[in-house]
Amino acid sequence: MDLIIQIVAAAMSSGTPLLFAVLGGILIERSGIIQLGAEGIMLMGAVTAALVCVRTGSLAAALLAVLAVSAALGLMHAFMTVSLRANQIVSGLAMTLFGSGLSAFLGRGIAGQPVPGAVPKLDLPFLEAVPVVGDLFAHLDALTWASFALVVGMHLYIYRTSWGLHLRALGDNPPTADVMGIPVTAFRYGCVIAGTMLIGIGGADLLLVFSPAWIEDMTAGRGWIAVALIIFARWNPVRALLVAYFFGALDALGFRIQLIGSDIPSYFLKMIPYAATLLVLMALGWRNRGKPSGSPESLGVPYIREQRL
């Protein structure tokens, strides 16, 4: 039982930064823009949080700064992809490069320094009554709770509000959305900026909660994993939660695999999500091959139509 708690705890602490990034990415991609810049944005979020925390010691200031910086990056990306209609793939790659480089540059002075100002924990003693994981949930940090709220919020937003409906329409069929009076450009700008802010928070969470010291390139590829997870979660916020935690667990399991008595090297376990995504998509493609119009499962790639344009 102790092991299960360990795994769940590890899954959450490792998976939450991913979750933020994936949720942000879902927002962006559902509006029709490909998001390949997550790695750079997360790094910028982390370094910003670190710098502001070290300088001011204020968590609130740090988070505000992260939001501001991410919004600026999002604005840039939105301008390039929506207004200038630049190539989204290359733009995302540029964002990754730029973000990695700039963050390394800005963070060189505080590399390795422990960052003050931990994220406050939310004490909810009544949760201790819950079996097994109660103790864990009773003293979770605020950002993790924020991520839960976000999952619920986004789910409701996408499936239960008219804005969410507009978003779904926009991602699937921009010309129709346009004709129905949905402001395509403004909506996309909004989604890209908001989504980028979420990704930045993911980077900040990585620093503030998971490993509170700035190290160059500390995301270690998590941004790229987030990109894959968006697809693996099929652009659905609740699935994003499951998938992010699954990855977090795999990450944490790592070398502890022997404890479960399994012989399979951890690397192959980690490969499962990627290989599975590919195989699932192939299976779907095979199933839909007769239908020229494509069933909604092909919604799995809402941005492609835009990209082709």
Place this chain on the structure above:
Amino acid sequence: MNGKAAAAGMEAEGAGARRRAAMSRLRIEFDPVRDRSPWWAPIAAAAAALAVCALFIAANGMDPLAVYKKMLTGAFGTRFGVTETLVKSIPLLLCGIGVSVAYRISFWNIGAEGQFLAGAMAATAVTIYLPDLPAAAALPLMTLAGIAAGGLWGLMTAVPRAYFQVNELISSLMLNYVALLLLDYFVFGPWRDPGGLNFPGSPMFTAEQSLPAFGRTRLHFGLVFALAAVLLYAFLFRYTRWGYELRLIGSNPEAARNAGINLNRQLLLVMLASGGLAGLAGMAEVSGVAHRLMYGISPGYGYTAIIVAWIARLHPLGLILSAFLFGGLIVGGYSVQTIGLPSATSEMLQGAVLFFVIAGAALGRIRIRRVR
């Protein structure tokens, strides 16, 4: 293929954009087809990027000119620097050519990274399982293994696209991770050097298994591979029948179909070639530079190669220059470490250059017309 445009949608979108912009006297129109940015656009972009990054550097209390000078001399100023730049250019060029070949038929090969790693692993496998071969046998075998593995990895992106309608961005990205994890498995596991103090890498290659170098520099035979590849690339597309067929597909897949070309088959062949080139780059890197397979063997060559290819706009000479430039940026990045900056500074510059090039390309499509 990628080129099929949702024509009706595009018209409506275009009509929408035109409508809204037409409220002013000037009408801003986007020409979706012509991408005629002038040849000096990348240079202007580079200049703009340097200027913007200079601001960041200055705002952080360092002298931008000093930084740039350090990068420049580091990359191109010394003999060592130049050879290092060339060494870095080799994988960029090979992968860049591979990406360009695929892009000719409007196919995005984001998987060059995975194909690179596959080639590296295959070449290493030869050294591990056939350790006592003489150079005359080992090196050709390693080369073939590298190309074959890379080609196979490339096919794994092409087949899902051709027969299962799986978008190539996703499949190549997934396969990159799989390759990376496979590499980790090998270097932390079965192939780890037993005498290597737990370092995640294979045993060092013997002289028989290493590509010869030029003189006493680190510049190795892989350069010949790269230059030969460029020449082949240029020759293929200008003079051969296959090159013609590919150009046709890239220009108009419908017309290519009308000419009796089998699009799926061509896709597979192209990805075989594209992946093979990246795999060759992987082989050259482990055999010519690192002399072993190790964790982090690729600092993202496959991804940088996409940028190299994109900036070069499929032009052979452009590819050489672009690969050289980015090789220089990487080396320059290492050299600024001596004045206290992280090597990732060059990534910042690369990203900025790319942004401006993209913006410049996009701006090149704007036409401003007066409305009546």
Place this chain on the structure above:
Amino acid sequence: MNEPYAVEMRGIRKQFGSMIANDNVDFAVKAGEVHALLGENGAGKSTLLSMLSGVYRSTGGDILIHGRKVNIRSPKDALALGIGMVFQQFRLVHTLTAAENIVLGEKSSVWRGASWMRRKMEEIGAVADRFGLNIAADRPVWRMSVGEQQRVEIVKVLYRGADIILLDEPTSVLTPGEAGQLFETLRQLRAAGKTIILTTHKLREVMEIADRISVMRKGRMLKTMSRFETSERELAQLMVGKPPAGVMKPEARLPGRPLLEVDGLTVDAGEGRAAVRDLSLAVREGEIVGIAGVAGNGQSELAEALAGLRPWSGGTIRVCGREWKRSSVRMAIESGVSLVPENRMRSGLAGSLDIVDNLLLKTYRRPERSRFGLLRGSRNRAWARSLVERFDVRAAGLDTPVRQLSGGNQQKLLLAREADRDPKLMIAVHPTQGLDIGAAESVHRLLLGLRDAGRGVLLISEDLDEVLQLSDRILVMFGGTIIGEMSRDNADRERIGLYMAGLRDVPGEEAS
């Protein structure tokens, strides 16, 4: 609301670059009537409707709605005026349900919980029932039949309070049964006081449903009258116009052996519809067979099948006596069949490649064009140069990207390429579309030249003048099959017009 006219368009002009789509059009629709806009493709009817629905803006003229001058700048403006349009290609998001599509873009409330949705469904149901439209509002669109999707589109505009409803070629995607249902719906809408404008090229429909009819041709409005004031013959005549003066008259020839024999051909269009239905025709050496008809009646699919680009599900195709067992482009090319497609830039030419590359498209595999996998550069250039001269293709140089050529020169290039292959059978689909008179004449001369040289030509064109001018035999295609046939000598323009509009037998007419 004493204005008799719900919609009035005065002096409307619409230009796309140098192409004039609507030329000084006057159009008036009375309130509460069903008004049909009749004309062939390219007559300008869809453009006119698009200006009413806010998709396009006119380059000149005025629009009055219920007597008041208005400026329709966007679909929102149109909606505000009570105008709703049902497009030929539906504007529906396939992954959403019908109800979700209908309420899309509504500014009402942000939150839509289960109760909100239920309320909306009731409202939608009320609207649908009121006009007799049967839709399953909670079903996702991709699961619906085409007819049902169209009903959703109609409910959509009704829900928004439209009382002027525009429909663009509404029966083009429907089966005859569904079309009948649609007309029932239109009658109910009319009874409820709605004003309906629909575009069509089918005479039978017009006579069945319309109160008044306006005929357009080549961007101009010809005549408007009530259904009772006209006859099918007159409408057909108006649609196809009068024969032009000064026509090329090819000399009579005796046709030779059959080159192409098509028997009972059926080609599917997907979704269970057949684009070509039990079609039979023959083309012999030394003759031009012209197929007249409004675009969208299966011509493209027929041409594609004959070029090996589209498989067929029934019937046989025989070229020079040999039956084609399966659909293959290469086999068609090797059998000596040449296709000049209707959309040259989309399927015939590669715009970004130069003249030489484009000329090579069909023949690059031949030994004189390439050897050992290499293209024979200088040889090919010399050959290209001679072709360009022979066919009078005007271009800056051989290296000019083909998309920079004018439409006429592009078409000449295409024909040059196809003709140079010395095909046995040339299939030309809308070959002079978008060309000026000079270029069109060159094309005609070319086709006649092929015929005189003993080759066969299958000319598929919407331009009736062209078909009448060049063809030895004229067939008319409607609804996927050949509805009528006549030779040049007893060609009757009027009768062809009737065939084109779908009427095989006209009451009170004797067969000629």
